Amino acid sequence: MFRENNTNLTIGEHLIYQNLPDDILARINKLINWDPFQQILVSLHPSKVGRKAYNPVQMLKILIIQQIYGHSDPEMELMLKGNLFYRRFLGLSAIDPVPDYSTISRFRSDLKSLNLYRRCFEELKRQLAQKGFELRSGKIIDARLVKAARRPGKDDDASFIKKGKKTVYGYKDHIAIDVKNEFVSEFVCTPANVHDSQVLDELLEGEEASVFADKAYDKQELRRRCRKKGIFCGVLAKARRNRPLSARQKKRNRIFSRIRAKVERVFGIFSLHLQREKARYVGLFANEIHLFLTCFTYNLLNLAWQMKRKEEIIRKT
Incomplete structure (x- = not known):
């Protein structure tokens, strides 16, 4: 065996x-x-x-x-x-x-077979919870683009998307992190043209006390869901045609932006330290596994950092 x-x-x-x-x-x-x-x-x-x-x-x-x-x-x-x-x-x-x-x-x-990588991720979350890092108190959700490993047309699963004046061919990493300790709680990899809001159900577990996200997630559906379940909605408000943001909305956006910015730090670690600056493999399945390994390894590193910080606090007291 x-x-x-x-x-x-x-x-x-x-x-x-x-x-x-x-x-x-x-x-x-x-x-x-x-x-x-x-x-x-x-x-x-x-x-x-x-x-x-x-x-x-x-x-x-x-x-x-x-x-x-x-x-x-x-x-x-x-x-x-x-x-x-x-x-x-x-x-x-x-x-x-x-x-x-x-x-x-x-x-x-x-690892793709039998959904084993998902089961491994759930087991890691279980062990994190045992150590006092519960990941459901509040979540920050976000997505970012990663360029495909091959030239346009050479990866059937990758897609094009225009971001500002720039066109990107590749994939999109969607993640949810917990507000307090910044562990990744959920992840999804999609082609680049999938809108951020389309994978909400896969990122939210339904037991969150709060949800924070940028303007791409400013949809009535999410706000209704939060109200129905008693979840605090920290989604940034987006101005619309003939409906500029009020002074109160702008103030709330500034407050929520400071909280939401934590996810940018996580994405930064993905790029700078965990080899996820761009896609390394061809195909959606291979890149989902790569995203899993990135999130799994990040959580292990974050656990080591958090425990070391706790030890230093105990030594000083």
């Missing part, structure tokens, strides 16, 4: 791993219980007949490393053979084999 790693590390390997300084991967490892992810991903290779597959949690961790450090699949194969920080994160001894680049690529594609 799955390959078993050599769990009997030598004394030398134990000493080497123990003396390595704690990096972000080590901190993540201490914060996350990976057993539930094993149970979710075991259905990828259920057969006990044939060649044994690599452990799926290790494969998921490899994709997390790629999101943080930007390695291509061939680079990742090479780095796994000699990088001690990576091998410690994966729990590998010196003699344990590592997957080749085609196996890494295939696993990334396999």
Whole structure:
């Protein structure tokens, strides 16, 4: 079914791993219980007949490393053979084999099957809630364009959209983050021409205390939904023909904009640190998986940052 790693590390390997300084991967490892992810991903290779597959949690961790450090699949194969920080994160001894680049690529594609990547994301949210980071108190929703990996016409799922004077060919990342701690709670990838408001149902869970969004979401349908469910509506008001904004609406917009701006920081981290400045793959499914890995890895990093901040506050008191 799955390959078993050599769990009997030598004394030398134990000493080497123990003396390595704690990096972000080590901190993540201490914060996350990976057993539930094993149970979710075991259905990828259920057969006990044939060649044994690599452990799926290790494969998921490899994709997390790629999101943080930007390695291509061939680079990742090479780095796994000699990088001690990576091998410690994966729990590998010196003699344990590592997957080749085609196996890494295939696993990334396999995550789409059985909706397993969604189940993994829900499990991470469950563990975040256990640690005190409840993601339903309030949400900020937004979307941004990402250019396609190929030239126009070379990706059947990508589409054109005009933004101002600029025409973009690609996809649109839609996300919802929690207001307080800025964890991503939901995500959807669509072709670029899908309007932001069309994926509201997939971003909202119905139990939010408040919703904040920019003017693209200023629709009566959303405002009616918020009123019906007692949700505070922090959507920026948009001026319309012969209906300019009142002074009160402008003041509310300024207040809500400061809250909504938090999502721009998240998108900035996606671009600058998590390899999601533009689409890296061809096709909607592949880019949905890439967005999942970006959001999943971002939440892991944010958890590590939040816990470190808590520890520093406790030390100072």
